[in-house]
Amino acid sequence: MAMRLFQTSSLLGAASAAVTSTAASICCIGPLAIALLGVNGAILAAAFKPYRVYLLSGSLVLLAGAFWSAYRGTPRRDGAACSVRPRRSTRIVLWVALGLWIGAVVIQYLANRLWLKGGVVL
Amino acid sequence: MTTFRWLALIPASLLLAFQLGAGADGSFIALDGAAQPLKNAFNADVGKVRLLMYVSPTCGECLRGAKQGQQHVLATIGDPNLRIYVVWAPKNGGRQQDVGRVTQIVTDPRAAQYWDGHRVLTDAYDRMLALSGPCAGILMLYGKQARWEGAGPPRADYLEDAHAEEFHRPYPQYDPQRFAEKARELLTSTWSATSAP
Numbered sequence: 001m002a003m004r005l006f007q008t009s010s011l012l013g014a015a016s017a018a019v020t021s022t023a024a025s026i027c028c029i030g031p032l033a034i035a036l037l038g039v040n041g042a043i044l045a046a047a048f049k050p051y052r053v054y055l056l057s058g059s060l061v062l063l064a065g066a067f068w069s070a071y072r073g074t075p076r077r078d079g080a081a082c083s084v085r086p087r088r089s090t091r092i093v094l095w096v097a098l099g100l101w102i103g104a105v106v107i108q109y110l111a112n113r114l115w116l117k118g119g120v121v122l
Numbered sequence: 123m124t125t126f127r128w129l130a131l132i133p134a135s136l137l138l139a140f141q142l143g144a145g146a147d148g149s150f151i152a153l154d155g156a157a158q159p160l161k162n163a164f165n166a167d168v169g170k171v172r173l174l175m176y177v178s179p180t181c182g183e184c185l186r187g188a189k190q191g192q193q194h195v196l197a198t199i200g201d202p203n204l205r206i207y208v209v210w211a212p213k214n215g216g217r218q219q220d221v222g223r224v225t226q227i228v229t230d231p232r233a234a235q236y237w238d239g240h241r242v243l244t245d246a247y248d249r250m251l252a253l254s255g256p257c258a259g260i261l262m263l264y265g266k267q268a269r270w271e272g273a274g275p276p277r278a279d280y281l282e283d284a285h286a287e288e289f290h291r292p293y294p295q296y297d298p299q300r301f302a303e304k305a306r307e308l309l310t311s312t313w314s315a316t317s318a319p
Binding site: 034038039042043045046047049 | 179180182183185186189220223224226227288
């Protein structure tokens with residue numbers, strides 16, 4: 001029971017980080033956002049734009065927490081139960097979430113660079 | 123089913139819902155190199171207040187501005203003396219095939235929608251308004267006297283910009299309520315054919 005709870009919370013942390021990272025980036029990738037989300041989804045994503053910095057910061061905190069809980073080494077104590085190790089799928093989600101977060105930051109950087117050169121905002 | 127699979131289902135369902143939630147493609151007129159259909163409509167509507175949305179079909183903020191325009195401006199002003207032109211601009215990677223699905227945003231029967239594939243209005247407005255940034259997102263109001271004489275469209279009597287803050291443009295940030303108020307103001311102003319320039 002405790003193991004399942006631990007895995008679920010780790011997974012939820014990683015998934016939340018992934019979702020917030022994606023929300024932070026998708027608002028500024030116009031053509032792709034519309035292809036992926038449709039018109040209504042793109043309009044909704046545009047509403048996230050002002051909160052991009054907060055979303056990215058929040059997802060970084062969530063990621064840090066999820067990584068800490070997934071990889072921390074619990075010291076063994078006499079009489080205590082063995083530490084519960086997260087499942088492989090949890091760690092995969094975590095690394096995917098980290099990739100999404102980095103992608104969000106890179107897209108943001110590229111969008112600004114391209115926009116300054118008069119190009120297309122991705 | 124494992125937690126992992128349940129979690130994977132959430133974004134997949136959301137994407138599906140967004141895609142299915144989109145309505146049918148609407149109709150629009152592809153403008154020629156002189157934007158003649160729009161020019162004709164604009165001049166035929168002299169004596170009416172004209173609202174022109176200059177928006178990109180691939181820009182979320184433009185689409186949001188158009189939707190807010192429909193909900194907070196057009197839906198609240200039933201005056202038949204208001205005419206609406208939605209001009210979809212080839213900006214931010216927008217192509218003609220992107221226009222069909224975004225025409226569903228503005229549903230007002232007084233509205234006509236156009237695709238500016240030849241960049242007649244796009245170049246004219248970009249030059250006239252010195253628009254920085256890749257997107258359009260400008261909502262304009264033309265008074266009852268406004269007439270389109272030259273090759274490019276005339277300067278608007280009032281405009282707001284959905285991207286003003288984002289791209290540091292010197293125009294008022296789009297506020298649907300304020301914009302609606304301005305439209306009502308123009309609608310109540312008096313005009314006679316003899317006073318037209």
